[in-house]
Amino acid sequence: MLTKDKKDISPLLATLNQLHPLSNEITNFLTDKISSRNFRKGAMLLKEGNVCESIYFIKRGAIRGFIKDGSRDITTWISAENEIVTSIAGLNQRAPSAENIQTVEFCETLMLSYSHLQELYQNYIEFNINGRKLLEMYYQDAENRAYVSRITGTEQKYRYFLKRYPHLVNRIPIKYIASFLGVTLETLSRTRKKFAE
Amino acid sequence: MLTKDKKDISPLLATLNQLHPLSNEITNFLTDKISSRNFRKGAMLLKEGNVCESIYFIKRGAIRGFIKDGSRDITTWISAENEIVTSIAGLNQRAPSAENIQTVEFCETLMLSYSHLQELYQNYIEFNINGRKLLEMYYQDAENRAYVSRITGTEQKYRYFLKRYPHLVNRIPIKYIASFLGVTLETLSRTRKKFAE
DNA sequence: AAATAATGTTGATATTAGTCAAAGTCGTTT
DNA sequence: AAACGACTTTGACTAATATCAACATTATTT
Numbered sequence: 001m002l003t004k005d006k007k008d009i010s011p012l013l014a015t016l017n018q019l020h021p022l023s024n025e026i027t028n029f030l031t032d033k034i035s036s037r038n039f040r041k042g043a044m045l046l047k048e049g050n051v052c053e054s055i056y057f058i059k060r061g062a063i064r065g066f067i068k069d070g071s072r073d074i075t076t077w078i079s080a081e082n083e084i085v086t087s088i089a090g091l092n093q094r095a096p097s098a099e100n101i102q103t104v105e106f107c108e109t110l111m112l113s114y115s116h117l118q119e120l121y122q123n124y125i126e127f128n129i130n131g132r133k134l135l136e137m138y139y140q141d142a143e144n145r146a147y148v149s150r151i152t153g154t155e156q157k158y159r160y161f162l163k164r165y166p167h168l169v170n171r172i173p174i175k176y177i178a179s180f181l182g183v184t185l186e187t188l189s190r191t192r193k194k195f196a197e
Numbered sequence: 198m199l200t201k202d203k204k205d206i207s208p209l210l211a212t213l214n215q216l217h218p219l220s221n222e223i224t225n226f227l228t229d230k231i232s233s234r235n236f237r238k239g240a241m242l243l244k245e246g247n248v249c250e251s252i253y254f255i256k257r258g259a260i261r262g263f264i265k266d267g268s269r270d271i272t273t274w275i276s277a278e279n280e281i282v283t284s285i286a287g288l289n290q291r292a293p294s295a296e297n298i299q300t301v302e303f304c305e306t307l308m309l310s311y312s313h314l315q316e317l318y319q320n321y322i323e324f325n326i327n328g329r330k331l332l333e334m335y336y337q338d339a340e341n342r343a344y345v346s347r348i349t350g351t352e353q354k355y356r357y358f359l360k361r362y363p364h365l366v367n368r369i370p371i372k373y374i375a376s377f378l379g380v381t382l383e384t385l386s387r388t389r390k391k392f393a394e
Numbered sequence: 395a396a397a398t399a400a401t402g403t404t405g406a407t408a409t410t411a412g413t414c415a416a417a418g419t420c421g422t423t424t
Numbered sequence: 425a426a427a428c429g430a431c432t433t434t435g436a437c438t439a440a441t442a443t444c445a446a447c448a449t450t451a452t453t454t
Binding site: 121129138140151182 | 266271273285286288289296318323325329330333334335337340342343347348349376
Binding site: 152173174175185186189190193 | 400401402403404412
C-alpha cells in the first residue's frame with residue numbers, strides 16, 4: 001500500500017446507483033466507511049491462504065487474480081477501471097483464498113472492509129438488490145472466462161480477447177494474457193504476429 | 198417436457214432457507230407459483246438464441262449447459278440434485294442465450310418463471326438476500342470451472358474432476374466430461390485408463 | 395545516459411493431445 | 425435373443441502447442 005488519499009467515491013456510487021438507487025443512509029454509510037488506497041505496480045492485495053478482508057473498487061489501474069499451479073501462475077481474471085475485485089472465497093464463506101490478487105499497474109482504489117459490507121447487507125436490506133445484480137453481472141463474466149479458456153486454437157482465443165478486452169490489449173503483459181487464455185506466452189507471441197500480417 | 202406432476206417443493210425450500218429464512222409470504226408465493234416439470238433424457242430446456250424464461254431446481258437427474266463452437270459442443274457446466282440452473286444471460290439482461298441447456302438424464306425439476314422471480318425480488322426485498330448468497334456460491338463455482346479448464350495435463354484435470362464431482366463420474370457420458378475439462382473424449386479415455394492401473 | 399531488469403520475439407526440438415477410423419462394450423428396444 | 429443405438433476403447437498418424445534457449449526490445453532505476 002502506498003498512500004491513504006483524500007477520497008472521491010463518486011465513480012463507485014455511480015456504478016451502484018445504476019443497479020438500484022442508493023438511499024441517503026446507504027450513501028452516507030459508504031462515504032463514511034470507504035477509504036482510498038493506492039498501490040504500486042505489482043503489489044499483492046491478497047496472498048493465497050489468507051482470508052480476504054476487503055473489497056476494492058478500481059478507480060484507476062488494472063488488477064489480476066491468479067492461482068499457483070506448480071511453478072507457474074494461472075491468471076484467472078483481469079479487471080480495470082470501474083470494476084470491483086475481491087476474493088470470492090472470502091466473500092462467500094470467509095474461507096482462505098486459493099487465489100492471489102495483484103496489481104498489474106499502479107492503482108487507485110476504494111476499499112470497503114468485509115465487515116462493513118456485511119453491515120450494509122444486514123442493516124440496509126435493499127442493498128442486497130445492488131449486491132445481487134452485481135453478482136449476476138460478475139457471474140456472467142466468470143462464465144465467459146471459462147468459455148474462452150475452453151475454445152480451441154490460440155488464434156480464436158486471442159480474437160476473443162481482442163473483442164472482449166480491447167482496453168487491456170496494450171496494457172497487460174503478454175504473459176498474463178497468455179495464461180488467462182490458457183496458452184504459453186511464446187505461443188501467444190507467435191499468434192499475435194500472424195494477426196499483424 | 199414430459200408431465201406436470203403433483204409438486205413437492207420442500208427440497209427447494211430447504212436450500213433457500215439455509216441461506217436466509219423465508220417468510221410465510223414468500224413460502225406461499227413460491228408454493229403457488231412453482232410448477233413441477235419432468236424431462237426425458239436429452240431434452241432441451243433452452244436453445245441458444247432464445248431468451249431463458251425460467252429457472253429450474255433439480256430434484257432428480259443431471260443437466261448440462263453447452264455452447265456450440267463450430268461443429269463441436271463445449272460443455273460449460275454440469276449440475277445435479279439440489280442445484281439451480283438457468284441461463285445467466287437471461288437472468289442478468291433478458292438477452293438471448295449463447296448457451297444451450299439440456300438434460301443428461303431423466304430429470305424431475307421445479308420450475309419458476311423469470312417474471313415470478315422478478316416479482317419476488319421486487320415485492321419481498323429480503324428475498325434478494327437469498328438471491329445474493331446463492332449467486333455468491335454459484336459465482337465461486339464458475340471460477341472453479343474456469344480454473345479446471347486452464348490447468349495443464351489431462352491427468353491433473355481429471356483428478357480435479359474426480360475430487361470435485363465424484364457423484365457425477367459414473368453418471369455422465371465421457372464426451373461431456375471431456376469437453377467440460379477441455380480435452381477430447383479419446384484423450385480422456387486414455388487418461389482414465391492410466392488411472393485404473 | 396548508462397545500467398539493469400522486465401518483457402517480448404524467434405528458432406529448434408520434444409511432447410502432448412487431436413484426428414480419423416475401426417472395433418468393442420453396454421443397454422435398450424423389438 | 426437379435427438388432428440397434430449410444431457410448432467407449434484402441435491404434436496409427438498428424439498437428440498443435442509446450443519447452444528450452446538465445447537474443448532483442450522496451451521500460452525503469454541509478
